[in-house]
Every structure is written in C-alpha cells, then in structure tokens.
Amino acid sequence: MSRLVVVSNRVADPTAVQSGGLAVAVGDALQDGNGIWFGWNGEINENAEKSGVNLERRGGVTLATLPLSQSEYDTYYLGYSNRALWPVFHYRLDLAEFDIQALEGYRSVNRRFAKSIAALIDPSDVVWIHDYHLIPLAAELRKLGAENRIGFFLHIPFPPPEIIAAVPDHGWLFDTLHAYDVVGFQTEQDLSNFNRYVEQSMASAGPVTHPFRNGTRKMLAKTYPIGIDVDSFITMAHTPKATERIQRLTRGEVRNHVIGVERLDYSKGLPDRFRSFRRFLEQYPDQRKKTVLMQIAPPTRGELAAYAEIRTELEQLSGAINGAFGDFDWTPVRYIHRSVPRDTLAALFRGSKVGLVTPLRDGMNLVAKEYVAAQEPDDPGVLILSRFAGAAADMEEALIVNPYDADEVAKALYNAVTMELDERLDRHGKLLARVRKNDIAAWRMAFMQDLRNPETQPPPDQTA
Ligand code: ADQ
Numbered sequence: 001m002s003r004l005v006v007v008s009n010r011v012a013d014p015t016a017v018q019s020g021g022l023a024v025a026v027g028d029a030l031q032d033g034n035g036i037w038f039g040w041n042g043e044i045n046e047n048a049e050k051s052g053v054n055l056e057r058r059g060g061v062t063l064a065t066l067p068l069s070q071s072e073y074d075t076y077y078l079g080y081s082n083r084a085l086w087p088v089f090h091y092r093l094d095l096a097e098f099d100i101q102a103l104e105g106y107r108s109v110n111r112r113f114a115k116s117i118a119a120l121i122d123p124s125d126v127v128w129i130h131d132y133h134l135i136p137l138a139a140e141l142r143k144l145g146a147e148n149r150i151g152f153f154l155h156i157p158f159p160p161p162e163i164i165a166a167v168p169d170h171g172w173l174f175d176t177l178h179a180y181d182v183v184g185f186q187t188e189q190d191l192s193n194f195n196r197y198v199e200q201s202m203a204s205a206g207p208v209t210h211p212f213r214n215g216t217r218k219m220l221a222k223t224y225p226i227g228i229d230v231d232s233f234i235t236m237a238h239t240p241k242a243t244e245r246i247q248r249l250t251r252g253e254v255r256n257h258v259i260g261v262e263r264l265d266y267s268k269g270l271p272d273r274f275r276s277f278r279r280f281l282e283q284y285p286d287q288r289k290k291t292v293l294m295q296i297a298p299p300t301r302g303e304l305a306a307y308a309e310i311r312t313e314l315e316q317l318s319g320a321i322n323g324a325f326g327d328f329d330w331t332p333v334r335y336i337h338r339s340v341p342r343d344t345l346a347a348l349f350r351g352s353k354v355g356l357v358t359p360l361r362d363g364m365n366l367v368a369k370e371y372v373a374a375q376e377p378d379d380p381g382v383l384i385l386s387r388f389a390g391a392a393a394d395m396e397e398a399l400i401v402n403p404y405d406a407d408e409v410a411k412a413l414y415n416a417v418t419m420e421l422d423e424r425l426d427r428h429g430k431l432l433a434r435v436r437k438n439d440i441a442a443w444r445m446a447f448m449q450d451l452r453n454p455e456t457q458p459p460p461d462q463t464a
Contacts, residue, residue: 001032001452002124002125002126002452003034003035003036003122003124003125003126004029004030004032004035004036004125004126004127004128004448005035005036005037005038005117005120005121005125005126005127005128006026006029006030006035006036006037006038006127006128006129006130007037007038007039007113007117007127007128007129007130007134007137008026008037008039008129008130008131008133008134009039009040009077009081009130009131009133009134010039010040010042011037011038011039011040011041011063011064011065012026013058013063014026014027014028014030014031014037014058014059014061015027015058015059024229024232024440025229025440025441025443025444026130026444027059027061028441028444029128029444029448030060030061031059031060031061034060035061035062036061036062036063036064036120036121037061037062037063037064038053038064038065038113038116038117038120039064039065040065040066040067040068040077041054041065041066041067043067043068044067044068044069044070044073045067045069046069046070047069048066048067048068048069048072049069049072049112051066051067052066052116053065053066053116053119053120054066064116064120066116068109071105072105072108072109072112074102074105075101075102075104075105075106075109076102076105076106076108076109076110076133077133078102078301078303078304079097079099079101079102079105079106080099080102080103080105080106081106081132081133082301082304083096083097083099083102083304084096084097084098084099084102084103084167085132085133086132086156086267087306088159088163088164088166088167089132089156089157089158089159090156090157090159090266090267090360090361091157091159091163091360091361092266092267092361093163093166095266095306096166096167098167098168100168103168103169106133106136107136110134110135110136110137110140111140113134113137113140114137114140114141114143114144115144117137117141118141118144118145118146121146121148123147123148124148125148126148126149126150126151126451126452127141127146127148127149127150127151128150128151128152128153128447128448128451129150129151129152129153129180130152130153130155131153131154131155131156132154132155132156134152135152135173135174135176135177136173136176138150138152138176138179138180139175139176139178139179141179142179149181149182149451149452149454150179150180150181151180151181151182151183151184151447151450151451152177152180152182152183152184153183153184153224153447154183154184154185154186154190154363155186155226155363155364156186156362156363157186157187157189157190157193157361157362157363157390158185158190158191158193158194158197159193160193160196160197161193161196161197161200161201164197171201174197174201175201177219178214178215178217178219179217180219181217181218181219181220181451182219182220182221182222182447182450182451183219183220183221183222184221184222184223184224184447185221185222185223185224186223186224186225186226186363186364186390187223187225187363187364187390187393188223188393189390189393190223190363190390191221191222191223194221195207195208195221198212202214210222220450222450224443224446224447225364225390225393225394225438225443226363226364226366226440226443227366227369227435227438227439227440227442227443228366228369228370228373228435228439228440229439229440229441230369230373230432230435230436230439233346233370233373233374234373234374236342236343236346236347236374237346237347237349237350237373237374238350239343239347241343241347242343242346242347242350243347245344245347245348245351246347246350246351249347249348249351250351253289253290253329253330254289254290254291254292254330255290255291255353255417256287256290256291256292256353256354256417257292257294257351257352257353257354258277258291258292258293258294258352258353258354258355258356258413258416258417259293259294259295259296259348259349259352259354259355259356259371260273260293260294260295260296260297260355260356260357260358261295261296261297261340261345261348261349261367262296262297262359262367263297263298263299263300264297264298264299264300264307264310264311264314264337265300265301265307265310266306266307266310266360267359267360267361267362268297268358268359268360268362269358269359269360269386269403270295270297270310270314271310271313271314271317272358272360272403272404272406272409273295273356273358273403273409274293274295274314274317274318274321274333275317275406276358276403276406276409276410276413277293277321277332277333277356277410277413278317278320278321278324278325278406279406279407279409279410280409280410280413280414281321281325281332282410283407283410283411283414284410284413284414287414287417288325288330288332289327289329289330290417291332291413291417292330292331292332292333292334293332293333293334293356294334294336294348294352295314295318295333295334295335295336296336296338296340296345296348297314297335297336297337298337298338298339298340299311299337299338311337314335315335318333318335321333345370346370346374347374349370349371349374349375350374350375350376352371352381353381353382353416353417354381354382354383354384354413354416354417355367355368355371355372355381355382355383355384356384356413357371357383357384357385357386357389357391358384358385358386358401358403358409359386359388359389359403360386360388360403360404361388361389362386362388362389362390362391363390364389364390364391365385365386365389365390365391366391368383368385368389368391368395368398369391369395369435371383372395372428372431372432372435373432373435375428375432377428377429377432378425379421379424380424380425380427380428381416381424381428382398382399382415382416382417382419382424382427383395383398383399383427383431384398384399384401384409384412384413384416385398385399385400385401386400386401386402386403387400387401387402387403388403394434394438395431395434395435397426397427397428397430397431398427398431399412399415399416
C-alpha cells in the first residue's frame with residue numbers, strides 16, 4: 001500500500017495518552033501505512049525560515065515538524081487563518097479582519113510547507129491535508145510538480161457564497177481547492193454551500209456534480225462526518241477513578257449537574273448559553289438550588305482581541321448570575337477557565353444530567369458525541385444541542401435548540417432535568433447507536449478509501 005502523508009497546522013503525538021480523537025484517528029491512519037505527519041511544531045523562532053524539517057519517530061509514525069518565525073505566526077496563523085478565515089467560515093463577517101500582509105504571510109507559509117513536503121515525498125505517496133490553514137497547499141505542491149493523490153478535509157463549516165463574497169481575493173483562495181483529488185466536508189449543508197459557490201464562480205448553467213472536472217483535473221467533493229473513538233471514551237468514563245470523581249461531584253444537595261465544555265471561542269455561543277441559564281433560573285425558581293451549570297472553557301488564541309473580549313464578558317456574566325441568584329450554600333455557575341485532562345472530562349460528562357452544547361456555528365462538535373458516549377446506559381443524561389452544530393444533522397434525538405433563543409434553551413433545560421427515564425433511555429439508545437456507527441474509524445476509512453482509490457474518478461466523458 002502507498003505511504004500516507006498527513007499535513008495539519010499542528011502535529012500531535014499520536015502515542016500520548018491525553019491525545020484527542022483527531023490525533024488518534026490520524027495516528028491510526030498513519031500506522032496503517034508507515035506514514036509521515038507534517039506540520040508546525042508550535043515553536044516560534046527567528047531562524048525559522050531557514051531551519052529544516054525535524055524528523056522524529058513516534059510509535060510507527062514519522063513526525064516531520066518545523067518552526068514558524070514571529071512574522072509568519074503573526075500573518076499566517078493569527079492574521080489570515082484566525083482573524084480572517086475562522087470568523088468568515090463561522091458566518092461572523094462582523095469579526096473578520098482582512099489585511100494584505102496577512103494574506104501574503106498565509107501564501108508564503110503554504111509555499112514554504114509545500115517546498116519542505118515536496119522534498120520528503122515519493123511520487124506514490126498519498127497526501128491528506130487538514131483544515132483552513134492550508135487550503136492552497138495542494139496548489140503549491142502541484143506547482144512544484146507533485147502528481148500525487150492529494151485530499152483535503154475541512155473541519156469547520158463552509159459558509160454560503162453570499163458570505164464568501166466579502167473575502168478579498170476569494171476567487172484565488174477557493175480556486176486552489178481544485179488542485180485536490182478529494183475535498184471533504186462535515187455536512188450536506190457545507191457541501192451544498194460549496195457547490196453553490198462553484199456554480200456561481202464559474203457561472204455554471206446548472207448544478208455541479210461530482211467528481212467535478214476543472215481544466216485537466218477532476219475533484220470529488222463529498223461529506224465525511226467526523227466522529228469519536230467511542231469505546232475508548234466509554235472506558236475512560238467508567239474507570240474506578242471516574243466513579244470516585246462522580247461521587248465527589250454529586251455528593252451535595254444539587255441534583256441537576258449541567259455541563260458545558262469547549263475552547264473559549266466566540267463560535268461556541270458561551271455568553272448566549274449563560275444568558276439562557278439565567279433565564280432558566282428566572283423562569284423555573286423551583287429548580288434553583290437543585291441545578292448547577294459547570295462550564296469548562298480553556299483559553300485559546302488569547303492574543304486576538306475578540307477572544308480577550310469574550311473572556312471578560314463571560315466573567316461578568318457568571319459573576320452577575322452568581323451574585324443575583326447564589327446563596328451561602330449554592331453557586332449556580334461554576335466557570336473553569338483552563339484545560340482539563342480528558343479522563344476528568346469523561347467522568348464529568350458521565351456525572352452530569354445534562355450536556356449543554358449550544359454553539360452558534362460548529363463544523364461538527366465532538367463534545368456532543370463524547371457526552372452521549374459517556375452516559376450510564378441504564379440511567380442516561382440528556383443532550384441539548386444547537387441546531388447550528390454540524391452534529392445536529394444526525395443527532396435528532398437530542399433536544400435541538402436555537403442557541404440565540406434564551407427562552408427556548410431555558411425550556412429545553414427544564415425538559416431535560418425533568419425528563420422521565422423511559423424517554424431518556426429511548427433518546428440515548430438511538431443517539432449512541434448513531435455515534436457508534438459514524439465513529440472516527442468510519443470517518444477515516446471512508447476518506448482514505450476515496451483518496452486512495454482513483455476509481456472514485458469517473459471516465460472523462462462523464463464529467464466533461
Ligand atoms: P473544536 O472547535 O476544537 O474542533 P470540538 O469538535 O468540540 O471542537 O472538539 C473539541 C475537543 O477538545 C473535544 O474532544 C473535547 O473533549 C476537547 N476539549 C474541549 N474542551 C476541553 C478542555 N477544557 N480540556 C480538555 N479537552 C477539551 C474543530 C471544529 C469542530 C469539529 C472538530 C473535529 O471546530 O466543529 O468537530 O474540529 O473535526
């Protein structure tokens with residue numbers, strides 16, 4: 001079998017116990033093919049642009065990493081990837097900032113990555129590139145003569161063309177997608193937005209069909225909904241240590257533990273969630289001392305103003321709720337602004353009666369799936385899920401809510417904490433079956449099958 005080369009902005013150690021789903025999935029795919037994982041090593045140093053690639057073996061995988069210079073970090077990573085693309089792809093034009101230097105930095109890091117990768121790969125290698133930081137990478141590799149099979153998976157949403165229209169030079173950026181053989185999206189909504197963009201940008205007379213031919217290349221665009229490693233999460237949630245943690249959590253008067261876990265990112269809808277929780281306390285006073293919201297939100301991209309602002313806003317909101325409703329024996333909101341080990345998270349999910357997952361926009365959202373996997377099968381909790389998370393497409397037995405509507409979320413919270421066992425069992429059984437079916441191995445295998453198999457490309461006369 002041909003060797004696999006995975007490329008992503010950051011590289012994780014696939015053998016580390018605390019590694020999350022993606023590191024494990026990518027690690028498994030790489031071990032199948034004695035592969036290479038290429039990306040930034042997380043370091044910033046002034047000689048970065050001259051430094052070579054560092055190669056290291058970890059559990060059957062070669063990690064190929066390089067540092068970034070300060071200006072590359074400021075332009076490629078902070079400037080274009082996270083100040084322009086991240087907000088635009090999450091439908092937040094109000095937060096997007098466009099700057100020609102940032103775009104130049106983005107192009108130049110993609111060029112530098114391409115040069116380093118071209119020197120590492122053989123013609124028979126298959127290359128799988130991840131996420132919005134690296135959209136033009138295949139086009140840069142093609143310029144250097146690479147004829148390998150190259151795939152791209154977008155972890156975040158693909159917005160409607162009407163939003164993309166606001167991005168300067170979007171024609172250049174999205175044209176580079178045509179250098180890929182396979183382009184993967186999380187949901188049908190994302191794929192349909194992409195198809196509409198292609199139709200509009202090419203002034204196509206009718207709907208595009210896939211595999212899609214553009215010039216001499218053919219590209220298959222398709223959905224590959226990402227999942228989790230279900231069994232390892234269940235195991236983590238049920239260790240003796242997890243059981244002991246749950247006993248500590250549930251010892252007091254509070255019966256209804258509601259949990260939220262995400263990076264502190266404006267796409268995750270945390271201020272709206274806190275306002276909805278406040279509405280719940282206002283409208284259902286009988287639930288007050290019985291209910292606590294635990295929100296775990298570690299810092300992320302703290303150098304960007306939008307992230308600093310949301311941190312302040314959340315601190316104010318949680319302080320105001322605790323000040324208005326709390327008592328000497330009850331703190332309604334417990335807000336933890338740091339990262340928590342995965343096994344602790346699994347235990348907290350298992351010990352919480354409600355999983356509150358209400359992003360304003362999310363590619364998929366793995367926390368929703370982890371919450372379902374961690375539940376006691378004979379006494380499961382209830383998942384409340386935003387209709388704007390990609391996960392909502394195949395988790396319809398969750399209580400699906402509009403995260404902007406505080407009254408609706410408050411009502412869903414009340415329904416969740418008062419739901420009878422029969423209904424909880426029914427909903428959870430169906431959700432777990434689907435989380436299991438669409439797990440991380442299914443995602444990896446579906447993508448790799450299309451990427452490795454040139455047969456997914458039709459004969460030329462069908463696509464002309
Ligand atoms: P994220 O935006 O990071 O991922 P998500 O899918 O929820 O969002 O994955 C987060 C992961 O980090 C989960 O495994 C979660 O358990 C873990 N995590 C969250 N908070 C943590 C904490 N405090 N401590 C430790 N671990 C924590 C992007 C897209 C998503 C898409 C994924 C995968 O934004 O939409 O689902 O990629 O494609």
